[in-house]
Amino acid sequence: MTRLCRTFQTAPAAVPREDSAKYLESGLEAEGFEAPDWLVPDIEDGTAPDMKAEAVENVVDRLPGLAPDFGGEVWPRVEWAHDDAEFRDRGRDQIDRLVGEVGDHLDGVVVPKVGRLSDVQDAVGAVAEAERDHGYDDGSLELTVIVETAAAVSDLPDIARLGEDDRLAGLVFGPVDYTADLGGRAMDGERPRWSGLLERLSNEASAGGLVAIGGPFDRLFDERAGVTYYNAPGYADQVEREARIGLDGSWSLHPKQTSQANRVHMPTASELESALDKVEGFNEAKREGTGAVVLDGQMVDEATYKNFANTVETVRRIDDAHPTQTAESYDDSLLERARSVTLRFG
Amino acid sequence: MTRLCRTFQTAPAAVPREDSAKYLESGLEAEGFEAPDWLVPDIEDGTAPDMKAEAVENVVDRLPGLAPDFGGEVWPRVEWAHDDAEFRDRGRDQIDRLVGEVGDHLDGVVVPKVGRLSDVQDAVGAVAEAERDHGYDDGSLELTVIVETAAAVSDLPDIARLGEDDRLAGLVFGPVDYTADLGGRAMDGERPRWSGLLERLSNEASAGGLVAIGGPFDRLFDERAGVTYYNAPGYADQVEREARIGLDGSWSLHPKQTSQANRVHMPTASELESALDKVEGFNEAKREGTGAVVLDGQMVDEATYKNFANTVETVRRIDDAHPTQTAESYDDSLLERARSVTLRFG
């Protein structure tokens, strides 16, 4: 199983307000289900061109105070573009500055708009160089890339294989830039879902041992009969589609989205109970020497067992990281079963 | 056209009953539409861990008596796992034993849970070694692999190219393990359909000259208003989706499924009649010197002709192998037209 990243929440690192670090701070201080697994201070497209420098300063200034009490991981998104050297130069400078000043509080760096394999290798090199220059151990800082160009998708199998023995940790889909790069058109206001590509993203991430994350959902608010409301169903539908095909987490633009995605990527109580029934039933069948058993009309064998064991294992890992979330989701006896059952893998 | 494999029926080679070979025997003795094109004695996930040895014994014991009168092909599934050397060792031993004892009655071996290209090459090597050790001609025993890991899907184009000049004969999808390997979740009890992957599986199998087979459908029975029934519509829907995209056959877990899949992967009488009309009409147009003709409002040219000729050719091949099935499906005059019309390919 890959690391926990149910939520990849971007927060503009500087906005034109009195407290320009407002969203960065609120992301790092969020509690309960609004706390993301990964917080991504955004120095790239979410920050205005003339505020990039202030965005870097905000990250450098706020992380030492807020990161130690933040339960998740911290992954700033810097500037980059496979087809523009100026952006790559700015990205290298930002990576160098961040690692040098607050490297202790970073898990890695998110690099957008990467292109073919060689461009991703350049991004790997930029992180390795900053790490070396500032005295960090080799591999202590990781890289996650946004997959949002035709070039990156064309080379996806090779890019993902960098995860096998390198610092690459995650693949995140960027549908807006991707659609623009392919010349796609939002007929009736809807972008394509790119479901074939998302299947491949999930596959290659699993093959390379990487986290796979879906793209942002930007229709945060909708309107019906004159009333504007938070678009909870639209986002939940997207997150469910992502969970179904094995994406590990979803992109969040807002604490409410984080709260939803954390829940969807977490087994429900009834899913957990059903998985425990299957795991316990199969464990018993194995003790009695049977390799397959029919439970609730469904055959459980070595192959199907893995699914149920994965469900239980995920709950354990969320419980380790965010005990308030598991306490709210499962009653004590169910959680105790999840913690104590024997999980046999492989 | 690839070889006939409308049905890939797995039968547990040993079950905890008085006659532990019950399903193996009934698979080999099935008649009419319940007779599969390929019978797969399952020594892997369908057989309990403590019955693996008995499963091998059952295959060795029963094949000499039952295989000669079985009309289809026989392909045992052995143990294997790309990420577990112990399983691969057991698989090599099982292949060696089966080829040594009943190699005359085998068409090939099915190897599950393969990984990247190098792992599939290892499986090829295991079959080649057993063949050589027991005095069979090179290439007389073939290999079919279950595609059910992210690693195998990542390397699918290269794996399928082994079919061009090697003993690889088929690609079979394994959705349960695959979904688990990607961390996919069965939201609302439904697994993803992996339709993008199935398109690619069909493509790569065709490019490499391999048979392509869909995954098992395990909701064999369903319930409505308190009554449990054989889930005929659910399975038929899946088999039809598979036929549409060019999968050559479907996985069967039960004689009723075999009976359905044999029928769906067989042209209907009206499809055959329509194909014959188009083939005969186009043949006549060609004699009159026209390269395209409009028949029933549809243009038939060199390109569309191939579809119709393939339909007729499939009927001929089923008629060669299972004359009772064609006799039940088509009236004599239609079958006679199918046997006598001139099919021009390439």
Add this chain to the structure above:
Amino acid sequence: MTRLCRTFQTAPAAVPREDSAKYLESGLEAEGFEAPDWLVPDIEDGTAPDMKAEAVENVVDRLPGLAPDFGGEVWPRVEWAHDDAEFRDRGRDQIDRLVGEVGDHLDGVVVPKVGRLSDVQDAVGAVAEAERDHGYDDGSLELTVIVETAAAVSDLPDIARLGEDDRLAGLVFGPVDYTADLGGRAMDGERPRWSGLLERLSNEASAGGLVAIGGPFDRLFDERAGVTYYNAPGYADQVEREARIGLDGSWSLHPKQTSQANRVHMPTASELESALDKVEGFNEAKREGTGAVVLDGQMVDEATYKNFANTVETVRRIDDAHPTQTAESYDDSLLERARSVTLRFG
């Protein structure tokens, strides 16, 4: 952005009528929205085997008179087959003859039924040789291939990379031959849509800088309650699906289809107006130092901006090539905004 090819209209180069060049002529003389961006005189499957020679003669005879006044590009489709040397020999002869006689009037050659990378390289070589033999500058004649075999799809990423530094200009999908090559079946008369493949075609074309075109729609006419009608909705649905995922244009078999596809692949007046609002609004936000702005409830940042700018750029290019089409589609003030707004890319 890639070159303009909203419509790829094939016209049989010889038909068994008194004027055998009738469709070739009408394609080159079409006006307004019925004028295709690319006209493809079809010497391959649309022309009867015994009329191939006459088809070549018709192209050689008619182009000098009609091509100079035709606004679009001219791309004859010759014979070819990756698995049949006889077809490739005929294709080489046809390319040689066409380039030698009317090379001045050709933009390139369309080669069907290509296979793996090496076969596409052979087709590239055939065009290069004809170009050299007849004294044309290197690269003055381009190649577009029809992707309609499992072999070509298996090698698609490598084939598309030929576009990076070679004469390959376009990828066109051929669903009828493709479905036949995979052994797909038209259940209920419907072929599969191959949506996973079309996503990949769009991606690889964009990665290689190529034009991507969808397949032909051959149910030109439909019937309801005894009345036969031109199937306008069926074709429009397909073209819209293609536009959404970033295919640059659609295959047309008829002037009415050309007229529809030219319109669908052209922004509507309200799409143009909305894009202009977003572009102008974001330009203003940038001047005020903000990198993102909410317009009509949607966040516009550097990433989303590209989509809107592409819409405006497309309108400009159609206006350059076909001013009667833009005059009919947009009022003067809207067109003036599109021509004068500042578009910032990269």
